[in-house]
Amino acid sequence: MAQTELKVGDMAPDFSLQGSDGKTHSLADFKGKRAVVIAWFPKAFTQGCTIECKSLAENGELLKKYEATYFMASTDPIEENTKFGAEHKADFPLLSDPTKEVATKYGVLNAQRGFANRWTFYIGKDGKILAIDKAVKPATSAQDMAAKLGELGVPSK
Numbered sequence: 001m002a003q004t005e006l007k008v009g010d011m012a013p014d015f016s017l018q019g020s021d022g023k024t025h026s027l028a029d030f031k032g033k034r035a036v037v038i039a040w041f042p043k044a045f046t047q048g049c050t051i052e053c054k055s056l057a058e059n060g061e062l063l064k065k066y067e068a069t070y071f072m073a074s075t076d077p078i079e080e081n082t083k084f085g086a087e088h089k090a091d092f093p094l095l096s097d098p099t100k101e102v103a104t105k106y107g108v109l110n111a112q113r114g115f116a117n118r119w120t121f122y123i124g125k126d127g128k129i130l131a132i133d134k135a136v137k138p139a140t141s142a143q144d145m146a147a148k149l150g151e152l153g154v155p156s157k
Helices: 047-058 078-087 101-105 138-151
Strands: 016-019 024-026 035-040 068-074 094-096 120-123 129-133
Touching (some): 047 078, 078 094, 120 138, 129 138
Parallel strands (some): 035 068, 068 094
Antiparallel strands (some): 016 024, 016 094, 120 129
16 A cells, blocks of 8 residues: 655544554544544654653643643554553553554555654644644653644643
8 A cells, every 4th residue: 555645734544543541542533522643653662762652651731731632653563552551651542553554544654664653643623634743852742742732723621
């Protein structure tokens, strides 16, 4: 399947992925209800991904102020992401896309390395892409995400 180059204003591809919380999460579940942030990351238990996961786990209160649901997502198997999330006390689901189908639809799959690029997608309540961050800084990802949600006008709770 050819990768798509998604742009701001495009409809975000729907997905239904297993989460580290034991539930299956679908983009359609949030349509008309809340904004969704998907922070794609390359690989569980690697340095940058660990830093990013810790940033979101330790600073979640910044993100919980907004009417948005946020996930980290990778092509790792669910067992790996569940262990990774538990180790870093993630209070949000980590999504697994082991078939790489959703990563391909989002255009984040790095074909040479076989896993996702570290890109974050901001999706509005209407299902349209509001922003795509391709220069994610793992250490400040929670602060950067919260600032971006504010900038995009996502309502506070």
